Amino acid sequence: MIIFDLSCNTAHRFEGYFQSTDAFDAQLAKGLISCPSCGSLEIRRVPSAVHLTHPARPPRAAPSPASVVMADSGGELLNTYRKLMAAIMANSEDVGTKFASEARKIHYLEAPERSIHGQASEKEFKSLREEGIEVLRLPVIKKENLN
Numbered sequence: 001m002i003i004f005d006l007s008c009n010t011a012h013r014f015e016g017y018f019q020s021t022d023a024f025d026a027q028l029a030k031g032l033i034s035c036p037s038c039g040s041l042e043i044r045r046v047p048s049a050v051h052l053t054h055p056a057r058p059p060r061a062a063p064s065p066a067s068v069v070m071a072d073s074g075g076e077l078l079n080t081y082r083k084l085m086a087a088i089m090a091n092s093e094d095v096g097t098k099f100a101s102e103a104r105k106i107h108y109l110e111a112p113e114r115s116i117h118g119q120a121s122e123k124e125f126k127s128l129r130e131e132g133i134e135v136l137r138l139p140v141i142k143k144e145n146l147n
């Protein structure tokens, strides 16, 4: 099933659901598609607004956040986490407080794709997730402990 954005000759916009492009063409040729507003049979396909504003990637569903409880047996897990954090920091660009705007630019392909880290407020983080941008919030461990 595919959805086409359609317009009649007086520019009424509506959506039509079809099995395929061929099915749409066949129904259009037989005069089976009419404008729900004025009944006009002069229907044409129009580019979808969704495709115009998001040419790059379809929005991705945000993964549900995972919670971890660390039962600290001799600090082993915490050390592993510190090493992981250090690796993440070393392999991503520090964009500081510009994190939210950089993450957005990368998502909408206005900036080169790369890993970044930085600071974001709770509000910024939430709105990034709502836009389908994959961001992670990590507990911060003081830099002097990262080694």
Ligand SMILES: [Zn+2]
Pocket: 008, 009, 010, 011, 012, 035, 036, 037, 038, 039, 040
């Ligand atoms: Zn119409």
